[in-house]
Structures are given as C-alpha cells and as structure tokens.
Amino acid sequence: MADDTQRRLTTIVAADIASYSRLVRTDEEGTLAALRDHRDELIDNLIDQHSGRIANTAGDSILMEFPSTVDAVRCAIAMQQGMMSRNHDIASERRIAFRIGVNVGDVIAQGDDLMGDGVNIAARLESLSEPGGIALSSNAYEYIEGKVEARFTDGGEHTVKNISRPLRVWQWSPVVSTSAKPVPVKSPMTPRDKPSIAVLPFDNKSRDTEQEYFADGITDEIVGGLARFGDLFVISRQSTSAFKGKAMSIPEVAQQLAVKFIMEGTVQRMGNRLRISVRLLNGADGGLLLSERYDREMDDYFVLQDEISERVIGIIAPTMAQVSRDLARRKAPSDMAAWDYLLRGEWHILRHTHEDVALGRNLVEQAIAMDPTSAAAHARLAFSYFMDAWGIKTWPDWQGDEEIALSRAVETARHALTFEDDYLAYGTLCCCSYHRHDYDTALFAGRRSIELNPNYALGHAAYSLALTYCGRMEEALPIADKSIDLSPYDPIRWSCRCARGLALYQLGRYDEAAAESRLAVSDQNDYLDGWIVQCAALGQLERQIEAQQALKTIYDIKPEFSQATVDWTFPIRDSQLRDHLAEGLQKAGFTT
Secondary structure (H helix, E strand, O other): OOOOEEEEEEEEEEEEEOOHHHHHHHOHHHHHHHHHHHHHHHHHHHHHHOOOEEEEEOOOEEEEEEOOHHHHHHHHHHHHHHHHHHOOOOOHHHOOOEEEEEEEEEEEEEOOEEEOHHHHHHHHHHHHOOOOOEEEEHHHHHHHOOOOOOOOEEEEEEOOOOOOOOEEEEEEOOOOOOOOOOOOOOOOOOHHHOOEEEEOOOEEOOOOOOHHHHHHHHHHHHHHHHHOOOOOEEOOHHHHHHHOOOOOOHHHHHHHHOOOEEEEEEEEEEOOEEEEEEEEEEOOOOOEEEEEEEEEEOOOHHHHHHHHHHHHHHHHHHHHHHHHHHHHHHOOHHHOOHHHHHHHHHHHHOOOOHHHHHHHHHHHHHHHHHOOOOHHHHHHHHHHHHHHHHHHHHOOOOOOOHHHHHHHHHHHHHHHHOOOOOHHHHHHHHHHHHHOOOHHHHHHHHHHHHHHOOOOHHHHHHHHHHHHHOOOHHHHHHHHHHHHHOOOOOOOHHHHHHHHHHHHHHOOOHHHHHHHHHHHHHHOOOOHHHHHHHHHHHHHOOOHHHHHHHHHHHHHHOOOOOHHHHHHHOOOOOHHHHHHHHHHHHHOOOOO
C-alpha cells in the first residue's frame, strides 16, 4: 500500500444536484455560473465553519469529510436552508437543489480523495434524499440523536445497488419546519377518541390445519395495514388473540376491548381454491356494516395473502371512516370531542361545495382549538384550503384568489408536519406543489404520502398526477391503477380515475382514456378535470358528436372556460405534453 494511502473512520457527506442534466441542457452557462456563486458565497464557507473539507468534486457532485458527525449534519442543514433562501426568487425550473447523504464509515484515503464502502453508502443515501433534503444512515443518526436541533424521520429500510445489506434511512425534509415549537395542549385527543377497531383472529373453516397459518397471516397483514392509517386506533394482534375460539357476542368483545368496530373473518380451503369471508361490524350492537368474500386459486400462497389483505384494507378503512363521520354528525354539540369535530368537518369538506368546505373548515378549526398539536386536524385544514383553490378555478360560484388559498394550504400542511408525519398533509402538499410548478417537492411529497400509508388511494392519485405532469407516464400508470384498486368505496374515487385517464391519454391510449374518464364523470358529474380528459380523448378519436357534447358540458360547468383553466387544472411541465392535451381539445372544437 502506498505511503499516502490510509484507512480511517470518518463522516462522509455526499451531495449532488437534482435534475442537473436538465438544468445544463436548458442553460449550461447560467447553471455553471450559478453553481460557482453558490459555492463561493455559501457552501465552501459553511464547510470551513464546520471544520470540514472537500475531498472531491465532479460537476454536479461534492464529496465532503468531517471529523465530527454533529458538525457534518449541522453543515448539511445550514447548506440546504441557505439554498432554499437563495432559490426563493428563482423560477422553479432554474433552481439548483442539492440532495445530501451522510454516513459514518470506514474509508480508504489516497491523498485528498476518499474511497471504499463508507463513501459508496453515502452516495446511495444521497440518491434516497429528496431535492433540498438530507438522508442519514442509521449509524450517523446514532451520533447526532438529541444533539442536533432538527427533526429526522425514520424512512425505513432500503435495498440499494452494490450494497449487500439493506440501509435504514433517517430523513430531514425542507418542507418540515425544524424550529416550530408545539403549542400547549388544552384538551388533547387520546387514541381511543379516534375510530377504533379490533380485528379478531380469522376462523379456519378448513379441515386442513395448515390453513391456520394462512388465517393468522391474513389477520396480521390486515392489522398492520389498518395501523398505517393514523386516523384509526387499531388493537394489537396480541390483544385480540385471547378471543380466538371463545363464544362471545360482538358487543361483549367490543366492550372489553373498548373499540367501536369489530372485524371478523373466515378462511376455507376447497381443493385448490381458497375462500375468504370478511365482515365489519358495529361494536355497539353487532350490526353488519360491510361483508366481502374472495375466491382465489391457491397457486401462490403469499401473493394471495398480500392481495386479499390489501383489498380488504382498501375497502374497510374508507368504510370505517365514512361510518365514523356519520356517527359524529349525529352527536349533539355538547357531546362532541375533538375527533368528532374533525370527523364532522371532514364529512363536509369531502362534499366539495363552497358552503360545505367553509363549514367543514370551521368544524376542523374547533378540533384544533381543543387539540392544537393534532397533525390530523391541521392536515384536514390544509386540504380544505386546497379545495378552495381548486373550487375557485373550477366552479363559477366559488370566489376568491386561488394563489392565496394554495399558500395557506402549503403553510398549514407544513405546520401539520411539525407535529407528525401525516400522509394527508403530504398528499395535500403534493397537490399544491404541482399547481405551483414546484415539481420536485410534489414528487417527494406524493411518494412520502404513500410510503406512510400504502393504502391511501388519494395519495396514489396525487403521486400519479405528479409523475404524469413530469412526463413519467410509464411510472405513473401503475400508481394510478393501484389508486383505483384501493378506492372502491373512497368518497373521491373519481379523482383516481382521472389520474389514470390522463396518464393513458398522454401515452396515446385514447380509447382507454375515454373509458376511464367516463367513469370519473359518472361518479362526479360536475368534475371538470374528468370532462377535460374525456373531451380531449374523444377529440383524438374523432368521435365528434360525443366530443362536442363533452365540450358543451365543460362550458356548462365553467362558462369562462379557457386555455388558462386547462393550464392550471393540468400543470404539465413539458410543453410538448401540454400541446398534446390542447390538440385533443382543439379537435373536439375548443378554440382559445
């Protein structure tokens, strides 16, 4: 080994520029000049101030080394906050945004350069970070936990290229304020205030004792899936297993477990077929709320288990939410707790009229007054502001300034995230961000929404739209497909169908786009977004009578409909894709 080569344990920080190729292709000289300014005026000074050094640079990337992990992370946060400030007045398509990965590991140092697994892991972490964000390895997080004034969230384990073991990632997001302090709680919501459910062990009706394992596996998967909904309180599997085989009434079980809902099911094998039956029951009186049955071939045991669990969760969770909202609506104001106000408010917001959204917001604000630190309540307040922005652009009787409404929605969603990682807050932030042409944030927030709740149909729809607006239709389509699979009883399933319809349209699959958007508008007849996709698809298919009828409906919904309405409703990043949508509308008879 050469004299200038040595091994050491150190903190490695890898940073690169998101969408660098696009930035250089659009304006090479301007991008390189801006990068030099950022280095000279911000980044290099921060590295010196935190006792770090630059080990290597390569165009769009910087590799740094720090003797202290705490100093490394503080430097990374200061760098991202400084870049956010410097980007404030720059158009989103011209912003330079870094992704940063931080790792503590063994490296090989040759002169100033660093190599080895410790560097490779930092680079992989950087690729897992959002633009403007930071991703830490678990060993880096151990060094800084409790020592850095910032909030990192557990991003779970990730399998990455050329690294043999999964990486557990801790993430810092620029959309979450690190300085916000919790508001004193007046009357906090307790977990049992939420809609609560116990999933009883599924009963094996087969003579084959092997199916006991499958029945237990189905139960575990459903419990885990429901627990991802922050709006539900789910009794643990260990607590419900004590009721297996016991002859007790549903109200007795619900009373002992102190839950509002009970789910029970059976598993029965018949040759190579498996039948699963599931029932959702009202804990108060044992009344049947929902019954589902699935018949499947036994070809792939574990895939079948996942498929059935996902389907059940997608049906049960929205049904429970709707029943809970209905129960809250029946309560007298004197009997309402914070969750009741939240649920009653949500019921009104989801009705999508100007009056209902305003009334729903008032009820959610009362929930916040009772529990100021409720992420769920702040997330619904943010969604109500987004609905304002959407309504202002969609319906003529909805007055206001959509940009003010979007700003309120973003600010409120970010405030919700200072208390808890909430999937609805991220979903709302995704929708707001693509309407503001902040596509990097939209993609991150959409992805994070469905990571937090893989069964959240609207989150899948929002993420699919964000991908489509960025020209990534092949990625968007399976996400849109899943949003529909998850939403048979979702109150806004029409938005999921529209997301799929737009992706199909941009892929040139006009027949399928027309069929999907027809289903969207049949669910919600005054849904302008769905009618626009329907009209454009029919125009491309040269089905003139239907296309002109769709165009007439658009003008009935929005008499002042214009190209500006289309551009706001579908904020498509690429001009060719914008032209493609406009072409279909023009073929239908629309003139700008």
